[in-house]
Amino acid sequence: MRKFDPWPVFFRREWKRNWPFIVGFAITGTIIIVYTLSLTEEDAKKSPFVQRHKKKK
Structure with a gap:
C-alpha cells in the first residue's frame, strides 16, 4: 500500500x-x-544619497 504524501495538499493550501x-x-x-x-553613473554623481553613503578609500 502506498504511503500518503502530505506535500501536495500542503502546497495547494498554502x-x-x-x-x-x-x-x-x-x-x-x-x-x-x-528602476535600478x-x-x-551620471545619476549617481548627482544623487545626495549616493554621495552620503559612498565608501571612502
Whole structure:
C-alpha cells in the first residue's frame, strides 16, 4: 500500500493563502530591478544619497 504524501495538499493550501503576497513580492521586485538598472553613473554623481553613503578609500 502506498504511503500518503502530505506535500501536495500542503502546497495547494498554502498557495491559496499566500499567492497575493508572492505575486506582490514579484511585481515589487521587478519594479525595483527595472528602476535600478535604468540608473546611470551620471545619476549617481548627482544623487545626495549616493554621495552620503559612498565608501571612502
